[in-house]
Amino acid sequence: MDNAQLLKGVLEGCVLAVIAKGETYGYEIIGELEKAGFDDIGEGTLYPVLTRLDKNKLIKCRRAKSPLGPVRKYYSITDEGSDALSDFKERYRKISRSAETLLYDDVPADNV
Amino acid sequence: MYNSYMKYKKNLVPEYSEAFGKVEDYVNSNIIDSLRQDEILNDVIDIFLSAQKDGRTVENVIGKDIMKFCSDLCSEVSIKSRIISVLEYTIAVLIMCFGRCAKDLFTVLQKIIEGEKINLFTYKINATPWFFLCWFGSYLAIMAVGKVIVSKFLKVSREKYRMFRYYAIAACVLPWMVVYSQFFREYENGTCSVLTVLIYFICSGAASVVYFILACEKRKINRERLEALIEEQCKPGSRSYKNFDDLEQKKFKNINEKNVREGKPEISFEEFLDMEEKNAGRKGPAFYFCTFVPVNLIILGLGHILYSLGHYAELIVYSALLIALEIYVIYVSYRGAKYTRMKRLAWIKSQR
Numbered sequence: 001m002d003n004a005q006l007l008k009g010v011l012e013g014c015v016l017a018v019i020a021k022g023e024t025y026g027y028e029i030i031g032e033l034e035k036a037g038f039d040d041i042g043e044g045t046l047y048p049v050l051t052r053l054d055k056n057k058l059i060k061c062r063r064a065k066s067p068l069g070p071v072r073k074y075y076s077i078t079d080e081g082s083d084a085l086s087d088f089k090e091r092y093r094k095i096s097r098s099a100e101t102l103l104y105d106d107v108p109a110d111n112v
Numbered sequence: 113m114y115n116s117y118m119k120y121k122k123n124l125v126p127e128y129s130e131a132f133g134k135v136e137d138y139v140n141s142n143i144i145d146s147l148r149q150d151e152i153l154n155d156v157i158d159i160f161l162s163a164q165k166d167g168r169t170v171e172n173v174i175g176k177d178i179m180k181f182c183s184d185l186c187s188e189v190s191i192k193s194r195i196i197s198v199l200e201y202t203i204a205v206l207i208m209c210f211g212r213c214a215k216d217l218f219t220v221l222q223k224i225i226e227g228e229k230i231n232l233f234t235y236k237i238n239a240t241p242w243f244f245l246c247w248f249g250s251y252l253a254i255m256a257v258g259k260v261i262v263s264k265f266l267k268v269s270r271e272k273y274r275m276f277r278y279y280a281i282a283a284c285v286l287p288w289m290v291v292y293s294q295f296f297r298e299y300e301n302g303t304c305s306v307l308t309v310l311i312y313f314i315c316s317g318a319a320s321v322v323y324f325i326l327a328c329e330k331r332k333i334n335r336e337r338l339e340a341l342i343e344e345q346c347k348p349g350s351r352s353y354k355n356f357d358d359l360e361q362k363k364f365k366n367i368n369e370k371n372v373r374e375g376k377p378e379i380s381f382e383e384f385l386d387m388e389e390k391n392a393g394r395k396g397p398a399f400y401f402c403t404f405v406p407v408n409l410i411i412l413g414l415g416h417i418l419y420s421l422g423h424y425a426e427l428i429v430y431s432a433l434l435i436a437l438e439i440y441v442i443y444v445s446y447r448g449a450k451y452t453r454m455k456r457l458a459w460i461k462s463q464r
Contacts, residue, residue: 026155027162042175043159044184047152051188063336068161069120070154 011041013088015049016077019059020085023076025066026050050075058084117154120161128160131170131178138182144189145196147329152185196322221425335451360388360460382461389457400442407438 018024018032026043029050033041053059058081066072077085124132135156139149163173174181368378379387411434418427 025158027159030159040175042173042181043156044175044181047155047185048188055188055190063333066158068158068165069123070117070158070161072158073151073155 007038007045010092011038011045012049012053013085013092014038015046016053016058016081016085016088019053019075020077020082023062023074025072025074029075053081057081116150117157120157124157124160125164127170128164131174132157132160134178135182135185138179139186142186142189143194143197144186145193145326147326147333148189148193151333156185196326218423218425218429221428222423225424357460363388385457385461389454403438403442407434411435 014033014036015029018029024032026046030041030043030046033046050059054061054075057078059075060078061073061075063071063073121129121132136153139152142149144152159173163170364381364384367384371378411431414434415427415431418424418430
């Protein structure tokens with residue numbers, strides 16, 4: 001089974017959660033994801049996610065000069081983004097609970 | 113552009129520099145509009161520089177497969193972006209076509225001015241629409257094929273890629289020139305002028321729309337970059353800040369001294385700033401002198417030559433174009449200057 005597919009469903013929500021904590025930029029987001037345990041998220045996977053979130057108006061971006069020189073995009077979350085995030089958190093909690101009861105037999109069924 | 117990524121390429125260590133070169137070649141040869149390309153490359157170079165500073169390896173940042181990295185980067189591209197990218201080329205082609213078509217259209221215009229009766233529906237001119245469309249279409253086809261070939265060959269080393277690119281271009285242009293010379297020798301049986309003119313104006317209209325869309329988007333992005341630049345310049349301690357603030361203070365002092373001399377009341381700094389904002393776009397007489405005079409001299413000179421040669425049609429068209437260009441340049445620089453000044457004044461106000 002494809003790891004990429006599993007990741008794809010979850011990644012948008014996680015990136016949105018990182019941005020919700022405060023205004024941030026690409027490299028920092030990768031760092032946060034790595035700290036949480038996502039090992040091989042590179043800019044290649046991240047960039048399309050950020051583009052999609054921006055297109056759907058869940059985040060907004062501001063361009064400023066980075067201390068290293070080139071123009072850097074700083075992302076922050078919008079109101080629709082916060083709503084979408086809490087939506088996603090709910091749905092994810094439900095799905096993961098159901099999946100856990102099936103995948104790991106020793107976990108008792110938890111009536112949500 | 114205020115801050116192109118190219119300036120920072122030299123800050124990369126060899127390992128990152130090579131990887132970035134490949135990414136750059138891939139993105140530039142992909143069918144995305146130039147604005148997105150610039151943005152993507154800026155992002156990538158920023159990440160590379162940050163990772164380099166932290167001491168990470170290239171593989172750590174990109175993953176094992178650079179081709180996958182590149183294709184992921186360019187995956188979320190809208191159709192609009194792709195269409196704009198294709199049409200960006202057409203602007204250059206249309207300008208070339210204008211040259212080809214113009215000669216024939218001038219002949220028609222000249223005859224009309226000289227009083228010859230011409231029925232635009234039956235008068236035949238040389239440049240047939242088929243010639244036009246085939247030339248145009250083949251040019252687009254070559255560019256598209258060239259781009260696809262180039263992006264597929266990214267796996268080889270950069271030197272081989274560079275060499276190959278020129279061979280690829282030569283290989284495409286050669287057959288095209290053969291086709292051109294064989295098929296379009298006999299086009300004296302032209303077609304009606306109205307159809308040709310119509311096709312030409314439709315294409316020009318499309319090109320203008322594309323240019324307009326691109327200009328709006330670029331303006332939006334440039335505004336944000338300009339704000340970032342001004343903010344940096346206006347940081348206390350920076351040289352520009354000191355100069356700008358000094359300049360405003362001096363002006364303020366001069367105005368009040370003048371007012372006192374003439375017996376008028378002194379104005380406050382706030383009133384002074386409001387006044388400055390109103391006059392934000394105006395440039396000194398020296399600016400207008402230096403732009404207006406040379407351009408108008410050129411127009412007069414060219415006009416005189418064409419008039420004496422009897423090319424009235426060309427005279428009219430070129431003069432109109434040059435005057436339009438002049439107005440455009442002045443308007444754009446006025447607007448740019450006004451915007452910069454307004455931002456700086458707003459910044460000074462916010463500091464008080």
